Every structure is written in structure tokens, then in C-alpha cells.
Amino acid sequence: MNLDRLKPIDDWTWSVPKAPGEARADVRLYAGRELVEHMDDKVLEQITNVAKLPGIVGAAMTMPDAHWGYGFPIGGVAAFDPDEGGIISAGGVGFDISCGIRCLRTDLTLADVAPVAQRLANSLFENIPAGVGEEGKLRLSPHELDSVLLRGARWAVGMGYGTDADLEFVEERGCMAGADPECVSDLAKKRQRGEMGTLGSGNHYLEVQVVERIHDAEIARAFGLSAGQVVVSIHCGSRGLGHQIGTDYLVSLAKGAARLGISLPDRELACAPIRSPEGQQYIGAMNAAVNCALANRQILADLSRRVFRHFFPSASLETLFDVSHNTCKPETHNVNGRPRLLYVHRKGATRAFGPGHASLPERYRKVGQPVIIGGSMGTGSYVLAGTADSENKAFSSASHGAGRSMSRHQALKRWRGRELIDELAAKGILIRTKSMRGAAEEAPGAYKDVDLVAEATEKAGLARRVAFLRPKLCVKG
């Protein structure tokens, strides 16, 4: 990215003041110089377009892992006030609504898992449906699917996938309010028929990881993490249902924007006023997709437990936390000392409530919300904790992943899936996938340096590093 247009505020914060008559808000980029220099110019173009949308409050922001997306950049955050004509944007949420990460902490160590690693990887691969064209074992009636859309992870627990103890550590306690199955098309529901309990493809994964490094011992204790401990992370979203809701509303909102008096700087930013019938319909459908994603990760978490218990009958796999990173949620934030209800879009960004936030489970209330930065299959991931500063800086938001630094097209030219998998195996990382193409596209070298992203997230005041997780087994879609 050309830095000439950016005004550095400090080493980790960059600003573009709004141009008269154009944008409604400033643009703010959170990242160190090295990350910003390597960002595509399209990131700035896209977040500048977001700053032009009606009812935006504060700044349009990008997180340190930001990269070129569609509509919003990936890593984009923007909040809108419904009382000031604020909008809800289908392009600000994306197709994979409520994509996120479920992290389970185990009472196992790497020494426990190492002797059965190959068999454990094979069993996870057999029992976790992953990849394009794969379906799950569940087949839901239309009535059952509506229950999923209304009740989220609570539905899955009610069906025997996990326990109430899980729900305490899922955002919204496992059930997003305001879901309306009537706002979801029949086609979206049909697309989901075979897809409950499936991982998907692309950058989705199930990883068995080991806690390699503790950055903050006190918060790690509160999170139940210690060096050498094995954890399981599951990255996936709302599957075909969410994809179809995104599809349905993207086109209808894009066509309707002019009628609603909204000038779109990019049609992909398709949106409607929050307080309009069109906006409310999308919100009802989006919240249904959030519940679908929460139920999906709950099912996958429990399928993973069942595999682990085959090898380790008395093993404990407790939910550390479940975070979504493609959402728009109504939240109360302090703006200039005044609490305001805002709709916060996070597209490829994680909510990161700081210590004391009322929505956090009691166990984490003193230390802040767990934030998970999912890295590539060859490098690692981070667990962080939300900070008080993040509320003022980014409506309590933080990074969600390493962020791509190279296109899939370029990655395919540079790497071969089979060779990559063999190289990772030689480093002690077992990959299981049906897609050699997918493995090449997801090569660790196609991602930013996750250490830089996590460092920038902390130094910018968005979240505090707690632990680094090294992948050992990975099921890729």
C-alpha cells in the first residue's frame, strides 16, 4: 500500500481524514508499518467506500490482518446508528455469515497424543465431513431446520451434541436473538439439508494444536491454558444456508438501494437502512444464519469429542470459547462518553470485549473475552484477550486470522498440494484433506506472518496476546 495518503497516529495506527463532501467518516488502519506496506491498495479503496455509507459512527476501520475482500475489506469494522439513518450491509457481513472459531481445551498433553497421532488424524478425517461435495449424516425436516435457525447451539445441545456447559462459552450463549426463519428463502433452507455438521472448504479447518508459548500467565490461567496442553480449534460457518442468504439479499439490496435513497460507492456494499422493512428482513435472515453457524460448530465440536474419547475415554474437552468473525450485531458502545446502540459490522474481524463486560461468562469477566486469531496450517494461531482500550479504539474488535498475502491463483502456481503436505509432515504437522488444490491454495506462505498480526493487534491496543498454538493435526476442507 502506498503510505503517502496515510497519516501515522502512532506506530500501530494510521488515519485518512475524511475528504470534504465525500466520506462521512475517517478511515483508520490498525497495523505496523511492515503489514501496512504489504497490504493491497484495494484495502484502502474498500474501507474508504465503507466510510461513505449512511449513519456511520466513529471511523471505518481495518484490523492488522486486513486484506482485499469484496465490498468491505476482510478485517473491516464499521458501526452504524439506526437512529441516524444507519445501514445494515449484506456486503459488510459476506456470504459465510457467522463464520468463526470454536476452541476446545483438553486435559491432554502432546505426549499423550503423539503415540496415536496418525490414527487420531485418520479418525477425525473420517468423522468430520470436510470439503466440497461432502454432506453430513444429519437430515433435518423443514420444522427441525426452523428450530436450528431459532435456537442455534441450544438446538444442537438439545439433540445430544454437547452439554449446557458449552453454551456458557459461546457468544450470545449459543442463541442469537432476532432470528426469523420466515425471512430465509426456501432455496437457502434446501441448501442446508445435507450440510449440518460439515466443515466446508477453503480456509476452513479442524486443528489439533499444542500450546507452545504462554504470553500472559494470569489470563492463560483464567482461560485454563498451560504450556504443552492440547487444544482443538474448529473454523467454519453457516454453510449453504448462510451462502444462499448472502446471495439472496446481496442482489435484492443492491437493486433496492437507489429506491431507498442510498448511493452505493460499490454495489457489493448492498445495504438498507436498519430501520427499514428491507433492513429488518435481512437482519432476521442473518440472525437465523448466525444460529445455523453456532449449531454447526456445536455439532462439530461434539463429533470431535467423540473421536477423542475413542482414544482417550476419560479425556475432557471443554469449550474455551466460540467466536464469530463475519457478523453485524447490535451492541451498546460508549461514543464520546454516551452509550449508544450501534450495529457493528465485523467482516473478518472478531468481537473483543474487555474486562468487566456484562456479556462475558463469569470465568472470564475479570480478564476479558477470549479472541482467537486462526493462522495457517503450517505456522500457528493465537489466543488473545479483549482489552478495555479496544472499546474506544475499535468498538471492541480485533483481528481474526493471519490474513492472506497472496492470491489463491498465485499460490497454485507456486505450490503443489502433495509436496506441501509431505513437507509439513516432515515438520510434525499431519494434514488430512481430499483436496490437493485446496492444500496448495492454503499454503502457509500465502498468508501474512501471524506473529506480526498478533503483535500488531496487541500493540494497537485491540487485544492482548495470551498463548500461541502450534498445529499438529489438521483436517482441511
Add this chain to the structure above:
Amino acid sequence: MSGGRDSVTIHAAVAHEYFEHEADIGIVGRGATVADSFVGAAQATFAIMCPPDQVERTTRVAIDFDEDDVELALVTWLNLLLAYARERGLVLGAFSLGREGHHWRGEAWGEPWGEKHERGTEVKGATLTMLSVREGSDGWDARCVVDV
């Protein structure tokens, strides 16, 4: 255009390719007519998921929609194909499309996913990003970014 397996139109002038996008994939379809370029765009999209030469034409999917905005028609065509393929558990490999004014009628052929199919990367949907449908000196060019 509809009917049995042998009636699938051969679009001799149809071609497809890809363009760079950091997170997702840019697809391009080219053809002598706007409908042909949409067929090329469908080929580009589904080749991301499975090599088309591995797909037998045993099952037909019919597509029928109205859209007067030609760019939104491209997105609608691709997203209907993606939706019907996913709904029915199919991998698609051959496409045909015709247009009468704002009415578009097409079909696709494929088969249920099986062990023989090499798995690529799932396409979630066609976006409005970098969306364009244009006629040039060599025919029509239809493109957009697809989310994977």
C-alpha cells in the same frame, strides 16, 4: 436447448480464465454472445471445484430467470447454478444458456459427487465485486469475483 443429453449446445467459441484477487478468485468467461460469455463464466466457476473432464453428464439442471440488468444477470446465473448444484449434491461440468430480452433460460449437466472426482475448493457465491459484462472487439467478456 432443453432435452436429452445429445442436445447440449456446443459453445465452440466459449473460453474461460481467472484474474487475481487476494482473498478469493476472479473468474472470466468469454464468448461470441453475452450468453456464451456467461457459459464461460460458469465453466470457470465450476472448474474451481472439480476438473470438468471428470464430470459425466448424467443429470440435467434447468435454470430459468428474469433479469434486465445484464451484470446482475451474470451473478444470478452463477448463483442459481451454485445453489441447485449444492441442493442436489451435484458436480456440474457442462452449461448452456439462451436469452430473449430480459428472460434467461439455461441448463447444466453433471452428476452426483463421487469418489472419482478430484476435489477442488468450494465456491460459496458470485459477488458483485469487479463485476462487469462488456462487449469488445473479440466478443463478450463477463467477469466477477467469486467467494471461496
